């Protein structure tokens with residue numbers, strides 16, 4: 001990596017402002033998946049061992065510049081304390097006199113979690129004044145929030161222009177794995193793109209069409225492609241504005257000689273619920289009042305075969321509505337194929353990672369990225385502002 005890392009600078013005795021991504025899922029105030037917290041432990045433990053004063057900042061949810069009680073970082077601080085096996089101080093604000101006093105009270109090796117930085121309107125606006133207030137708390141900025149690296153906000157980007165700024169160990173690992181895989185990919189390289197956010201994934205499909213050997217499409221994205229080919233899609237997810245773009249991809253793939261695969265059969269349903277009626281049909285068999293909810297068994301087999309014969313697999317987005325058990329089979333089949341292939345497997349995207357966890361296959365993947373949007377933008381070949389702003393080596 002061309003950017004300095006926390007290992008390249010002196011941290012002992014210093015106040016270190018570490019931007020982490022503790023944007024974890026919560027249900028009734030309880031954390032349901034603490035992966036993002038666990039993944040920052042190497043950086044935090046490194047700083048503790050080196051005798052730094054560790055000040056952690058994160059966003060949680062999208063409170064839009066207001067204090068929202070249910071989005072406080074208290075549960076994250078408590079979980080971190082359990083994971084570290086030591087007390088962690090928590091501030092009820094992210095800047096101001098009370099926070100400064102908490103920072104002043106830190107001894108070397110102590111950890112303080114600031115309040116949700118998105119409680120302040122200046123955070124998402126990348127307000128230089130708020131960045132300055134963050135910077136006043138510390139001597140060094142460490143960005144370990146890969147999941148938020150595509151955001152140019154005061155605590156991810158603005159602050160990096162004021163303090164010496166380096167990457168954390170998680171940030172370093174994410175960037176190194178993704179760039180190693182995508183710069184000189186092992187071939188055959190297979191990209192699997194699914195999920196529901198058609199607009200968000202158009203650019204990544206475009207980029208991956210030039211990079212990958214096989215591009216497999218699944219999930220809600222598929223129907224815009226089917227429509228582009230002249231099939232009726234009933235009530236299935238459809239992005240009408242992107243039909244021409246989808247057609248363009250089919251043609252681009254042909255021109256480039258890429259193996260661009262769309263589902264050949266699908267699971268359809270007459271309702272979006274576990275007790276709905278379902279059927280398996282070919283792509284021109286969707287009745288007007290039914291919708292496609294998963295890839296069918298022939299497609300699963302076809303995709304599993306491609307995955308098996310790959311050297312590198314990048315997977316972003318589930319193959320169907322996997323949260324509903326009768327529609328989870330396609331995503332499970334792809335997760336199993338990824339778990340069993342010899343290929344190096346990278347999973348990006350919160351829902352694909354959640355699916356791998358749900359099927360108890362996450363441990364068999366080579367890399368599960370902590371960033372959904374961030375890994376997508378990286379795969380699109382875009383520069384990430386939270387990384388760009390860090391000091392060069």
Ligand SMILES: Nc1ncnc2c1ncn2[C@@H]1O[C@H](COP(=O)(O)OP(=O)(O)O)[C@@H](O)[C@H]1O
Pocket residue numbers: 194195196197218219220221237292293294316317318319320321322323348349350351352353372
């Ligand atoms: N055929 C489909 N119709 C509607 N929604 C779908 C379909 N297939 C997958 N989905 C939904 O897509 C969502 C995930 O999409 P997305 O956010 O794009 O993925 P990721 O978070 O992995 O990037 C899941 O909640 C899943 O239920």
Ligand SMILES: O=C(OP(=O)(O)O)[C@H](O)COP(=O)(O)O
Pocket residue numbers: 021023061062147148151349350370371372373374
């Ligand atoms: O959860 C996140 O995004 P992701 O679901 O795309 O990985 C990050 O914490 C960024 O959050 P944001 O999309 O509200 O800026």
